[in-house]
Amino acid sequence: MVGYGFIGKVHCHAHRSLPLFYDPLPAKTKLVGVCTATPESGEKAKSQADFEFETRDYHALLSRDDIHLIHVCTPNAHHKQVVLDALKAGKHIYCDKPLALNVAEAEEILLASQSAPNTVRQMTFNYRFVPALLRARELVEAGFLGDLFQFRAAYLHAGYISPERPHTWRLDHAQSGGGAISDLGAHVIDLVRFLLASGVNVGRAGEFEKVSAQLETVIQERKEAKTGLMRTVDVDDIALVNCRLEGGARGILEASRLSTGVQDELRIELHGTRGAIRFNLMEADWLDIYDATLPEAALGGGRGFTRIESVMRYPKPYSLGATKNTVGWLNFHIASMFDFVSNVAAKLEGRPLNPQSPTFEDGLRTQKVISACQASSLDESLWKIVR
Numbered sequence: 001m002v003g004y005g006f007i008g009k010v011h012c013h014a015h016r017s018l019p020l021f022y023d024p025l026p027a028k029t030k031l032v033g034v035c036t037a038t039p040e041s042g043e044k045a046k047s048q049a050d051f052e053f054e055t056r057d058y059h060a061l062l063s064r065d066d067i068h069l070i071h072v073c074t075p076n077a078h079h080k081q082v083v084l085d086a087l088k089a090g091k092h093i094y095c096d097k098p099l100a101l102n103v104a105e106a107e108e109i110l111l112a113s114q115s116a117p118n119t120v121r122q123m124t125f126n127y128r129f130v131p132a133l134l135r136a137r138e139l140v141e142a143g144f145l146g147d148l149f150q151f152r153a154a155y156l157h158a159g160y161i162s163p164e165r166p167h168t169w170r171l172d173h174a175q176s177g178g179g180a181i182s183d184l185g186a187h188v189i190d191l192v193r194f195l196l197a198s199g200v201n202v203g204r205a206g207e208f209e210k211v212s213a214q215l216e217t218v219i220q221e222r223k224e225a226k227t228g229l230m231r232t233v234d235v236d237d238i239a240l241v242n243c244r245l246e247g248g249a250r251g252i253l254e255a256s257r258l259s260t261g262v263q264d265e266l267r268i269e270l271h272g273t274r275g276a277i278r279f280n281l282m283e284a285d286w287l288d289i290y291d292a293t294l295p296e297a298a299l300g301g302g303r304g305f306t307r308i309e310s311v312m313r314y315p316k317p318y319s320l321g322a323t324k325n326t327v328g329w330l331n332f333h334i335a336s337m338f339d340f341v342s343n344v345a346a347k348l349e350g351r352p353l354n355p356q357s358p359t360f361e362d363g364l365r366t367q368k369v370i371s372a373c374q375a376s377s378l379d380e381s382l383w384k385i386v387r
Contacts, residue, residue: 001034002058002082003073004045007096008034011071011124012049013330014337022338023319026345029069033061058082062089069344072096076182077175080105083121087112092120092344094337097186098370099123099363101177106360106367113360120343125190125358127266129335131327132287132310136270136277137195137356139289145272146292148205151251152269153192155184156259160237166225171233179235181215181373185255189369190362191268192251195277197356205247208369208386213241215377218258241373264329278305285311285326 001008015029034051035058036042042054061067062085070086072079072095080100086093087109100106113121127133139145157180159165169175176182189208196206215236224231241253259265266281276290287308294303313323314335343353368386376384 001031001045001049001051001071001073002061002078003071003075004034004036004041004049005073007124008045008071008073009049010330010333011073011094011096011337012045014333016049017330017334018338018341021320021334022317024317026338026342029341032067033064035061059085062086062091068092069094069341075169075175076101076177077169080109083109084112087116087119087121090116090119092340092347094122094124094340095360095363096124097190097363097366098177098182099360099367103364103367103371106364110360110364118347120340120347120353121360122340122343123190123358123360123363124333124336125187125194125362126332126336127187127191127281128194128356128358129332129339130279130281130284130310131313132279132284132308133191133195135287135308135310136279137197139275139277140195140270144275144289144291145270145277146274147272148196148245148247148249149271149273150249151192151196151271152254152267153188153251154254154256154265154267155188156254156256156262156265156267157184158257158259158262160219160257161260163219163222165222167222167231167233168225171222171231171235173234176235178370178374179215179217179233179237179239180255180257181213181236181239181241182370183255184257185239185241185253185370185373186366187266188253188255188268189366190358191266192245192253193362193365194356194358195268195270196245205245205249207246207365208243208372209246210244210385211241211253211369211372211376212384213239213373213376215239215374236377239373241376276305284328285309 031049031051034045034054046054070091070093072082216238218237220233221230237258239255243251269278275292278288287310288305290305312325312327346353372384372386
């Protein structure tokens with residue numbers, strides 16, 4: 001594990017939970033080594049997650065024969081070098097989003113991946129593993145929507161509404177690569193692509209073609225926690241994006257850290273010729289669907305949105321047994337981790353990998369949309385082609 005901040009702890013939790021949630025397991029995992037920024041956090045990681053050793057140098061992880069999986073849980077500016085070195089060492093890699101700081105770095109990673117064909121390279125796009133959204137993809141694949149007219153996708157947080165919140169690496173473009181569009185927007189960009197991958201028209205119709213974006217930095221200075229000095233914020237607080245997909249569908253994408261009154265509001269709506277689908281992460285147990293092929297009738301007949309109770313109904317080998325219980329955010333990470341470990345086992349045994357898993361290629365495509373949004377925001381009169 002390279003990095004043991006918030007997301008590093010989440011990855012550790014997912015590994016430790018696998019034997020309780022899945023039976024049979026594709027492989028057993030053990031937390032061996034962790035690289036942290038300070039000795040104090042390293043000792044805490046050993047104590048809390050039961051790592052065998054801790055270090056300040058991630059190369060100490062790469063040189064070990066008993067370490068096969070590398071988790072990249074660092075600030076974004078460190079992703080590229082850690083991933084490149086892990087690829088050279090022949091490790092399987094599970095990288096938190098975004099893949100890198102920019103498109104050039106992501107393309108360098110993809111090029112290097114070609115020299116490591118025996119490794120699994122996967123992104124932590126954990127919202128692909130919400131049961132309701134897995135069901136949504138099934139419906140899209142089955143043609144429930146018909147051809148897509150338009151979509152709306154938003155990821156809204158309120159964590160930065162106070163100007164007293166300190167300046168951190170997330171507010172420094174050189175360290176993060178972007179603000180709300182990169183941090184939150186990456187998830188909804190990937191979800192649009194994931195849900196529409198094979199059910200809309202033909203070919204690449206679900207891919208982003210053009211964007212026109214407004215990226216706004218509302219609170220332009222914040223204090224550093226350690227020094228008390230004011231630092232410039234050079235990433236966006238709010239992102240508003242008009243989008244066109246390659247199949248012709250239009251959409252609106254929104255990402256914000258200043259959405260007062262929300263907590264973790266990931267919303268997506270898809271409107272097609274035959275039906276509609278909508279989802280809200282704050283009601284993650286449910287998927288709402290509308291069948292437009294049902295006949296209209298006096299007083300409404302049978303038409304209207306229907307709620308599918310997806311709850312914790314993961315497919316086997318999910319084995320906890322609590323399929324009727326409410327699903328939670330950590331469950332999505334556990335399911336994502338199971339998918340990664342399953343792909344590693346499949347690679348070692350010569351079996352095909354899950355074609356729905358989020359790969360480094362998906363990370364690059366997401367990075368290209370983010371980059372196009374950032375370029376467009378510099379000249380709001382222009383649409384920017386995603387390439």
